Amino acid sequence: MLIKKADDIPSSEITPKSLYLNRRKFLVAAGLAGAAAAAAKGILDIASPERAYAEEKIPNLQKSPFSTNEKITPEQTVANYNNYYEFSTEKDEPAKLATKFRTHPWKVKIEGDVSKKQEWDIDSILKFAPAEERIYRHRCVEGWSIVVPWIGFSLSELIKRADPLGKAKFVEFTTILDPSQMPGQTRNVLDWPYVEGLRMDEAMHPLTLLCFGMYGTTLPNQDGAPLRLVVPWKYGFKSAKAIVRIKFTEKQPVNTWNRSAPNEYGFYSNVNPNVDHPRWSQKTERRLGEFLKRPTLMFNGYDQVASLYSGMDLKKYF
Numbered sequence: 001m002l003i004k005k006a007d008d009i010p011s012s013e014i015t016p017k018s019l020y021l022n023r024r025k026f027l028v029a030a031g032l033a034g035a036a037a038a039a040a041k042g043i044l045d046i047a048s049p050e051r052a053y054a055e056e057k058i059p060n061l062q063k064s065p066f067s068t069n070e071k072i073t074p075e076q077t078v079a080n081y082n083n084y085y086e087f088s089t090e091k092d093e094p095a096k097l098a099t100k101f102r103t104h105p106w107k108v109k110i111e112g113d114v115s116k117k118q119e120w121d122i123d124s125i126l127k128f129a130p131a132e133e134r135i136y137r138h139r140c141v142e143g144w145s146i147v148v149p150w151i152g153f154s155l156s157e158l159i160k161r162a163d164p165l166g167k168a169k170f171v172e173f174t175t176i177l178d179p180s181q182m183p184g185q186t187r188n189v190l191d192w193p194y195v196e197g198l199r200m201d202e203a204m205h206p207l208t209l210l211c212f213g214m215y216g217t218t219l220p221n222q223d224g225a226p227l228r229l230v231v232p233w234k235y236g237f238k239s240a241k242a243i244v245r246i247k248f249t250e251k252q253p254v255n256t257w258n259r260s261a262p263n264e265y266g267f268y269s270n271v272n273p274n275v276d277h278p279r280w281s282q283k284t285e286r287r288l289g290e291f292l293k294r295p296t297l298m299f300n301g302y303d304q305v306a307s308l309y310s311g312m313d314l315k316k317y318f
């Protein structure tokens with residue numbers, strides 16, 4: 001995020017080259033008719049060929065009242081335009097560099113101020129609640145936005161089971177640290193591992209999504225498989241990918257982007273058109289694939305969270 005200016009991302013970057021094929025088409029193009037047919041039915045789960053994706057269809061999705069009815073951004077756009085600095089600072093590269101990232105087996109540690117420290121397997125976490133499809137607006141601090149049918153359930157379902165102590169006021173989320181799989185972690189672009197945090201009431205808000213899928217299937221690796229956050233009223237960087245640790249704390253966590261540039265990225269990072277980034281305006285945004293910019297809405301249009309911040313100076317707590 002420090003590297004490119006928010007404004008005017010060339011459209012060549014938004015629709016990159018050959019990557020603009022979806023996974024089924026790729027398999028067809030590779031001449032793997034059988035695998036392509038399996039993928040079309042959503043039953044593909046193969047380790048090879050190397051470029052085959054392993055997203056699986058998620059059945060019985062519940063609809064969510066939180067979904068917007070705005071036009072959904074094409075899946076190929078969302079899955080090929082990623083901020084994922086563990087892989088690369090270039091947005092078209094995580095899709096290529098994450099194809100072999102191992103998302104199973106996967107454990108998530110529950111730590112800090114909880115009645116009992118524990119470690120949960122991803123497959124048990126996914127059974128905590130029915131999978132919902134939530135079509136959310138998602139606004140990057142850089143000035144672009146997307147509309148995505150994410151799949152998951154409220155993070156509160158996990159927090160209830162983690163049973164935090166009364167003194168826990170914040171929740172910290174940590175991304176996997178594995179430079180052998182994540183080439184970006186061999187470089188000092190950020191302090192690894194990537195850490196994010198929410199205040200407890202933000203984390204418990206029903207809009208805050210514990211996410212494991214999008215567009216009907218499990219997440220592509222470049223979008224944060226096997227488990228990420230989606231906090232739709234905050235800038236995208238609050239939504240940490242590939243989470244391996246959830247820690248409950250009394251003190252406000254230091255999130256990675258705040259540590260990296262405290263004057264540019266705050267802890268709260270609520271979408272706010274009235275608070276400019278020091279190097280660019282936040283008043284407007286460009287939906288990927290659209291030409292004209294649109295006004296950015298307070299809390300990204302999720303007015304139901306306003307009461308979480310009543311009485312707070314959101315210029316100070318940006």
Ligand SMILES: Nc1nc2c(c(=O)[nH]1)N[C@H]1C(S)=C(S)[C@@H](COP(=O)(O)O)O[C@H]1N2
Pocket residue numbers: 001078081082083084085086139140141175194222223224235236237238239240241242
């Ligand atoms: N671990 C990790 N999580 C991350 C990031 C990252 O670099 N590493 N980038 C963030 C930013 S800046 C954005 S905009 C979103 C992008 O999510 P998407 O690629 O699924 O659209 O992921 C966020 N989560």
Ligand SMILES: [Mo]
Pocket residue numbers: 001083139140141142235236237
């Ligand atoms: Mo972002």
